[in-house]
Every structure is written in C-alpha cells, then in structure tokens.
Amino acid sequence: MPTFPERELSRWCAVALSGLLAAAMTGPCQAGDGVAWGDWTRWGDLGNGRYRNPVLPADYSDLDAIRVGDDYYAISSTFQFSPGMAVLHSRDLVNWRTVGHAVPDLTQISPELDWKRMNRYGRGIWAGTIRHHAGRFWVYFGTPEEGYFVTSAERPEGPWAPLHPLLRSPGWDDCAPFWDDDGKGYFIGTHFSDGYKIHLWEMTADSLDLVPGSDRVIYQSKGSEANKLYKFDGTYYHFFSEVQGDLRVMMMRRAPSIRGPWSEKRQLMQGDRAAMEPNQGGIVQGPDGNWYFFTHHGSGDWAGRAASLLPVHWIDGWPVIGRPDQAGVGTMVWEGRMSVTQSTRQFPQGGDDFAAPALAPVWEWNYQPRADKWSLSARPGYLRLHAFPGLDGGNLLKVGNVLTQRVVRTPGQSFAARIELKGMAEGQHAGLVHFTAQPRAANPAESTASAGIVMVEGKRYLEVSRDGVYTRLQPWPHDAIWLRSTWGLDGKSTLAVSADGARYKTVLPDFLLTWGAYRGSRVGVFTFNPAAEKGYVDVDKVDYRIDNHQY
Numbered sequence: 001m002p003t004f005p006e007r008e009l010s011r012w013c014a015v016a017l018s019g020l021l022a023a024a025m026t027g028p029c030q031a032g033d034g035v036a037w038g039d040w041t042r043w044g045d046l047g048n049g050r051y052r053n054p055v056l057p058a059d060y061s062d063l064d065a066i067r068v069g070d071d072y073y074a075i076s077s078t079f080q081f082s083p084g085m086a087v088l089h090s091r092d093l094v095n096w097r098t099v100g101h102a103v104p105d106l107t108q109i110s111p112e113l114d115w116k117r118m119n120r121y122g123r124g125i126w127a128g129t130i131r132h133h134a135g136r137f138w139v140y141f142g143t144p145e146e147g148y149f150v151t152s153a154e155r156p157e158g159p160w161a162p163l164h165p166l167l168r169s170p171g172w173d174d175c176a177p178f179w180d181d182d183g184k185g186y187f188i189g190t191h192f193s194d195g196y197k198i199h200l201w202e203m204t205a206d207s208l209d210l211v212p213g214s215d216r217v218i219y220q221s222k223g224s225e226a227n228k229l230y231k232f233d234g235t236y237y238h239f240f241s242e243v244q245g246d247l248r249v250m251m252m253r254r255a256p257s258i259r260g261p262w263s264e265k266r267q268l269m270q271g272d273r274a275a276m277e278p279n280q281g282g283i284v285q286g287p288d289g290n291w292y293f294f295t296h297h298g299s300g301d302w303a304g305r306a307a308s309l310l311p312v313h314w315i316d317g318w319p320v321i322g323r324p325d326q327a328g329v330g331t332m333v334w335e336g337r338m339s340v341t342q343s344t345r346q347f348p349q350g351g352d353d354f355a356a357p358a359l360a361p362v363w364e365w366n367y368q369p370r371a372d373k374w375s376l377s378a379r380p381g382y383l384r385l386h387a388f389p390g391l392d393g394g395n396l397l398k399v400g401n402v403l404t405q406r407v408v409r410t411p412g413q414s415f416a417a418r419i420e421l422k423g424m425a426e427g428q429h430a431g432l433v434h435f436t437a438q439p440r441a442a443n444p445a446e447s448t449a450s451a452g453i454v455m456v457e458g459k460r461y462l463e464v465s466r467d468g469v470y471t472r473l474q475p476w477p478h479d480a481i482w483l484r485s486t487w488g489l490d491g492k493s494t495l496a497v498s499a500d501g502a503r504y505k506t507v508l509p510d511f512l513l514t515w516g517a518y519r520g521s522r523v524g525v526f527t528f529n530p531a532a533e534k535g536y537v538d539v540d541k542v543d544y545r546i547d548n549h550q551y
Helices: 004-024
Strands: 050-052 064-068 071-076 084-090 096-103 128-133 136-143 147-153 164-167 172-179 185-191 197-202 216-220 225-232 235-244 247-255 278-285 291-297 307-315 318-321 335-337 364-366 383-386 402-406 413-420 429-435 448-456 459-466 469-475 480-487 492-498 505-512 522-528 536-546
Touching (some): 064 128, 071 128, 071 136, 084 136, 128 172, 216 235, 235 278, 247 318, 278 307, 291 318, 307 335, 402 429, 413 429, 429 492, 448 505, 459 505, 522 536
Antiparallel strands (some): 084 096, 128 136, 136 147, 172 185, 235 247, 291 307, 364 402, 383 536, 413 536, 429 448, 429 522, 448 459, 480 492, 492 505
C-alpha cells in the first residue's frame, strides 16, 4: 500500500488530471466509445497491453478476489448450480480460467438443492469471500435460507473440506472473514431480514465457528451488504454497498481498531445506472504496486452480471474506485493498462471433448445431479447421460440431468454439441437447452427453449420446445446429431441442427434470452424420459466459440 505522502501525491494528480481525463474518456453514461451498455465490440484483453471492460462479459456475480504471490484468485456465486461457488485463477486480473468449485455437493447445504426437489431458484449459494490464511485457501459464504458456511483447501483446485456451518439461521448474506496481525479471526455479515443490520463477531481459533456472545451490530442502512474487512497501513476498513435513492453505491468506513470507533462513511464511486451499478468485489494490489477493484455490475440483463476491472486511487487514505472526479469520488473507467505485459488470452468458459477423467470445471449442473445417471467412464471420451423422469413433466426447469454453462455477451458466439443417439429409449427426450429460471404460476417453464430428439414408437424425431410447449418435427434417421445455438449482442438465439456439423438447418429462430432469479441465461445439454428410467445419450464433444475465439 502507498504511504500517506504518496497518497497525497496521488490525490493531487487525480484532481489535477480529472478534467483532462473527463474530456479524453467517455462519461459514465456510456460503455466506452459512445456505445451503450451491452453493445460493446471490444472487451477484455485487447492484445496491445491494454484491456477493455467488461473483462468477463458473462454471468460472474458476487465476485471477490485476492492475490497470493503473483497469482490472483476469485470466486463467484452459483445459486442452485452444482458444483457450487466457482473458483477462478488469473495472472493479470483480465484473463481468467475456472479451476474448480469450493462446494462439490450442494446437499451439504440443504436437500432442497438436490435433483429430488429442485426448490431453490434465486437462492442457494449467494455472495462469499475468498482469503488465504495459515497456508490454506478459505471460502466463506451465505445462503438466504440456511445461513453461513465455510470450507478450506490447500490448493484452489481442491479438494475442499466438507462444508462447516458457522450460523444456521435464515435471513443472512454477504459475509467476510478477517484475520488480524495477531492471528485473531473476525467475521462480518448482513442480517438482511432484520433491516440490513451489519454484524461483527469474533471467530474461534480454528476459524470454523463464531464465538458466543461476541456479536455486535456495527452499521445499518438501506440495503447495506457486500461486506469486506481490510487492514491497510494499520487502519481497519469496512467496505460495503448500500442503496441511495434508487442506486446501489460503494461505501467504506475506517477505524483505528477492529472494535472502532468507526468513521463516518465515505462514498468510493458514483452510482452509475448506465454502467449497471458496479458494486460488489475485491480490492487487490498488484506486484507492480498498483491497486485494482475486481467487480460485478449489479443490475443484470440476459447475460447476467458481467465483471469489470477498475483502478483504485488512494486519496486522503481512502481507496477511491475508478477515475476520481473533482469531488474525489470515483467514476466508471472502461479501458486501462494491463498489470502484466505478457499475457495469454483465456476465458472461464469453453468447449470440451470429455476426454478427461473428471468433468471440466467450466460445467455446472442445474441443481445437484443424480450421481448414478451420468458418467465419463461408461464410454471413455464421451459424457453419458441417462434419462429418468423430471419433477414436472417436460418442464426443463425441473429436469435432473441438465449440464450447463454461462452464456456470453459478445458480438457473436456459438455453442454446438454432437450427441450420439443409439442408446435412446421410448419416450426419451435429449438435446440442447437455453433457460432462465423464471417460474410462473401460469407457466412454470417460461423462458426455456430447446432443440433435440424425441423417441416415439421406436423412431427418432426432431423436436423443439419453447416455454414448455413441445413441437415434433420430421423423422431423424441418423444415429448422431449436431445441435447449435448462435447469438450475438442482441440476445436473440437461433437453434439449428446438423447431421455432419457443417451444414445446419434452423429449427427455432429468434428465441429471446432473458434474466431471472438473479441469473442470466444458461446454455447446455439435457436428457429426460417422463415414461421411465430408460435410455441414454452420449455427448461426444462441445464446441463453444466466443467472439470468434475458441477456448
């Protein structure tokens, strides 16, 4: 961290240059180069030592980040998807890859997250914090119904220890641990069901439990959450966000002791509706001495909550996020210089040939899957999906064998899967699916679409579905099928089929991708059989091309 004289120099430079920067760069009402939110044609690593926000134009919500040596690690909430709590790695804060998940079994949280119930859309794993302490990686997080949990591992790839509950009580979110210089641990979290009161506890020596009687409320305001605790240059900082008017903004308080007294709050960045309100993330310092904030944009659209990297300027002992204005409050920055000069472009999502002995970490099931109904070993080099009845007929939101990835919002991407069909049984459905969890009383399958195959009276037929309504098309005489979804910045997907992977025929055009239950749209493969536990398909490969790049 810079010393205070350096901070004062930073403040002087920031104020002096703010007018010039404002004239040279686009304002907060635009996403850079006069382009509105979501219409970007450049993003991430630009290949010239610079980057453009968002660095991850996909659904990476509730971010936190740390640096360990020359490596950065981040986590992102996963709600009802399994495995839970995605763990990412980067060398430059711009190019990221998924290295694992901290929660392999969601039933450790609740049976409601299992394929037998599937009753937690918009719930499940919410925001958390990742830290490195005592030679281990630690992840703490909350679920709105079940409370706070912790797990740890020697390596971010895992294996992660079984979940341990810190607080079994509903109505809590957005927690973080903090270890002081003497090793003493503390824990902070928001009781959102009690007026968003922020509580601070002491932790036991093993960092697995809260000390009885140590709880006290240290802050409360409208929507106050997104908690983090930091210690910079001997000063304690409480980072959080709150709602002012109709905007969520980032705030901070500081104190000479973890027990206070805490200062008045300081706003770190202007509220910015056009930039989708960046607000939750992690403050990190690079090896070059520069400071950054890795954050999600909190108002979602069909691609979910994208991730951006913002510079941090220390002004009067406060970490101002973004470009400081004349008042010393940050504003959105859409382009910056990479923290590392030599970078390898990579992305957390991508294709798969299923040749590895374990499922690649780019994948997440919709809810905890049925372990005996999928396999990578039954036919090496293929993902075998066995069919069984869902919980609500053909409603794809209630089907137990749905394997998904996040959609990406760039000028153009395609998700194509080759599926072999010889093992299909009477009544079985299989194919490619897009969905967003928007269960409605009148139509619980709203905002789903699929293209694939159904087996009827011993014959295979093409079929499509939209919002739970299935339409049977012509017979399909082939033993395999390529299924593809393509979409661009407009969020309209076209589903197409092919017998050879080269010549495609559109079967469902202009399906509008949507946002729901705090998540953007998902794309994936599925199978189910409402008639019986019979039949299987073998997924040969998936080709996921993102903005003309293959990851």
